[in-house]
Amino acid sequence: xxxxxxxxxxxxxxxxxxxxxxxxxxxxxxxxxxxxxxxxxxxxxxxxxxxxxxxxxxxxxxxxxxxxxxxxxxxxxxxxxxxxxxxxxxxxxxxxxxxxxxxxxxxxxxxxxxxxxxxxxxxxxxxxxxxxxxxxxxxxxxxxxxxxxxxxxxxxxxxxxxxxxxxxxxxxxxxxxxxxxxx
Amino acid sequence: xxxxxxxxxxxxxxxxxxxxxxxxxxxxxxxxxxxxxxxxxxxxxxxxxxxxxxxxxxxxxxxxxxxxxxxxxxxxxxxxxxxxxxxxxxxxxxxxxxxxxxxxxxxxxxxxxxxxxxxxxxxxxxxxxxxxxxxxxxxxxxxxxxxxxxxxxxxxxxxxxxxxxxxxxxxxxxxxxxxxxxxxxxxxxxxxxxxxxxxxxxxxxxxxxxxxxxxxxxxxxxxxxxxxxxxxxxxxxxxxxxxxxxxxxxxxxxxxxxxxxxxxxxxxxxxxxxxxxxxxxxxxxxxxxxxxxxxxxxxxxxxxxxxxxxxxxxxxxxxxxxxxxxxxxxxxxxxxxxxxxxxxxxxxxxxxxxxxxxxxxxxxxxxx
Numbered sequence: 001x002x003x004x005x006x007x008x009x010x011x012x013x014x015x016x017x018x019x020x021x022x023x024x025x026x027x028x029x030x031x032x033x034x035x036x037x038x039x040x041x042x043x044x045x046x047x048x049x050x051x052x053x054x055x056x057x058x059x060x061x062x063x064x065x066x067x068x069x070x071x072x073x074x075x076x077x078x079x080x081x082x083x084x085x086x087x088x089x090x091x092x093x094x095x096x097x098x099x100x101x102x103x104x105x106x107x108x109x110x111x112x113x114x115x116x117x118x119x120x121x122x123x124x125x126x127x128x129x130x131x132x133x134x135x136x137x138x139x140x141x142x143x144x145x146x147x148x149x150x151x152x153x154x155x156x157x158x159x160x161x162x163x164x165x166x167x168x169x170x171x172x173x174x175x176x177x178x179x180x181x182x183x
Numbered sequence: 184x185x186x187x188x189x190x191x192x193x194x195x196x197x198x199x200x201x202x203x204x205x206x207x208x209x210x211x212x213x214x215x216x217x218x219x220x221x222x223x224x225x226x227x228x229x230x231x232x233x234x235x236x237x238x239x240x241x242x243x244x245x246x247x248x249x250x251x252x253x254x255x256x257x258x259x260x261x262x263x264x265x266x267x268x269x270x271x272x273x274x275x276x277x278x279x280x281x282x283x284x285x286x287x288x289x290x291x292x293x294x295x296x297x298x299x300x301x302x303x304x305x306x307x308x309x310x311x312x313x314x315x316x317x318x319x320x321x322x323x324x325x326x327x328x329x330x331x332x333x334x335x336x337x338x339x340x341x342x343x344x345x346x347x348x349x350x351x352x353x354x355x356x357x358x359x360x361x362x363x364x365x366x367x368x369x370x371x372x373x374x375x376x377x378x379x380x381x382x383x384x385x386x387x388x389x390x391x392x393x394x395x396x397x398x399x400x401x402x403x404x405x406x407x408x409x410x411x412x413x414x415x416x417x418x419x420x421x422x423x424x425x426x427x428x429x430x431x432x433x434x435x436x437x438x439x440x441x442x443x444x445x446x447x448x449x450x451x452x453x454x455x456x457x458x459x460x461x462x463x464x465x466x467x468x469x470x471x472x473x474x475x476x477x478x479x480x481x482x483x484x485x486x487x488x489x490x491x492x493x494x495x496x497x498x499x500x501x502x503x504x505x506x507x508x509x510x511x512x513x514x515x516x517x518x519x520x521x522x523x524x525x526x527x528x529x530x531x532x533x534x535x536x537x538x539x540x541x542x543x544x545x546x547x548x549x550x551x
Binding site (some may be wrong): 009013014015017018019021022026029033034039040042043044046047051052054111114118119121122133136137138139140142143147155158159161162164166168171172 | 225226246256460514
């Protein structure tokens with residue numbers, strides 16, 4: 001008899017996953033959107049994260065990383081998979097990305113260009129810096145939680161975060177926004 | 184110095200994630216304003232354009248997919264479960280003991296007098312003058328093995344029908360099982376479970392609404408059944424007064440089969456509701472936990488059959504121990520006293536849950 005056969009433990013993990021859906025879905029979708037640049041795809045991926053988690057629930061060990069961090073690990077892997085597939089199949093120019101449905105077309109166009117500018121700056125960070133920014137700013141994980149996803153100590157995450165934000169500041173200064181006061 | 188600055192910046196990111204503005208953070212660290220301000224502006228400049236609210240429809244679809252997958256897993260588990268499982272010897276003895284205990288309890292309760300009228304609805308509770316309890320009139324509940332009703336909010340109208348409304352937040356997990364929703368199957372007849380207690384301003388109240396989120400039923404035979412709740416709320420117009428003594432308002436919810444459609448509808452049972460109803464308060468072993476952290480929730484109340492085993496450890500794995508032919512699971516709540524080794528004499532306290540025994544305590548006996 002093995003612990004994973006324990007019905008009580010299985011049900012507890014399933015209930016935890018169901019409860020975390022409400023708390024994490026939006027953050028996972030935002031996290032995925034930063035990389036994928038497509039809202040619908042990001043939302044689809046966020047839903048897939050929970051199904052994938054359910055499939056792998058028996059292998060999830062409660063004494064390891066918290067389930068929330070584990071979900072972001074799954075999200076990261078799915079994002080990387082899709083990113084690679086998309087890179088092989090087609091190239092979507094960053095300029096085509098649509099984010100908001102503003103009523104004013106001019107404002108919308110400016111907002112879209114701002115998204116392009118920010119994503120371009122993010123793409124110029126190192127891979128580790130990008131990951132920490134995505135998890136901290138869009139996944140809204142704490143530095144400890146981000147550390148569990150990235151297999152780093154929280155002190156290393158804080159250092160990496162500082163370097164990433166300084167680099168972002170410089171990159172954004174290099175390419176100022178099209179119109180001041182946008183957002 | 185750099186480490187200190189990294190920590191300050193990190194705290195500011197946490198604060199911005201919680202909805203604070205960069206200027207709030209700068210006010211906390213005036214000595215670092217020159218260095219911190221451009222970085223906080225960069226954070227906001229990156230975050231804001233990319234931050235958006237995912238579509239509620241996509242979220243609802245994703246949740247439905249997850250719920251269906253969860254239900255499918257449950258059905259697969261049930262299908263795999265043998266009709267007549269091979270029961271270990273201890274369970275046969277246990278069932279016999281339980282049956283005897285049940286007969287004794289039934290005979291005790293059958294001879295007890297009914298609840299005294301003065302104990303009804305006015306049970307004194309420190310620092311609360313109003314308690315809201317949920318109960319369930321039997322009707323068609325027996326078609327269900329479980330019927331989970333998620334209560335999201337409570338509305339009480341003060342005064343007469345033009346009075347203002349109070350909104351109360353129900354306890355996050357009143358039955359403490361870590362699963363969203365109250366299982367009405369546990370609250371049949373006079374059984375009632377507290378979902379809110381606190382102080383209300385003395386005076387007259389005219390209506391009580393209960394707002395309901397998800398309602399999920401598992402029919403006997405394990406078929407999942409969606410239960411309809413017209414308008415998403417349950418309404419009772421039953422005026423009541425709150426004064427110095429505690430008011431125990433029992434809100435009876437019942438489920439009806441809707442004709443021959445095979446569907447079920449949830450309704451308030453007005454005749455069985457109000458501040459003057461007889462009830463037997465149900466209290467579960469586990470304390471309620473915050474939603475989102477059910478991994479720490481107490482065991483469900485069907486997990487309360489305790490077993491004690493004494494003997495020699497015959498085999499040992501990371502997750503289980505076999506003592507005198509009985510295998511008991513070890514989980515993170517198992518309290519282990521002494522070093523577990525094969526051949527050691529131990530005393531095991533365990534809880535029977537479905538087909539498994541889960542150890543709550545394993546004590547290695549000292550050698551004599």
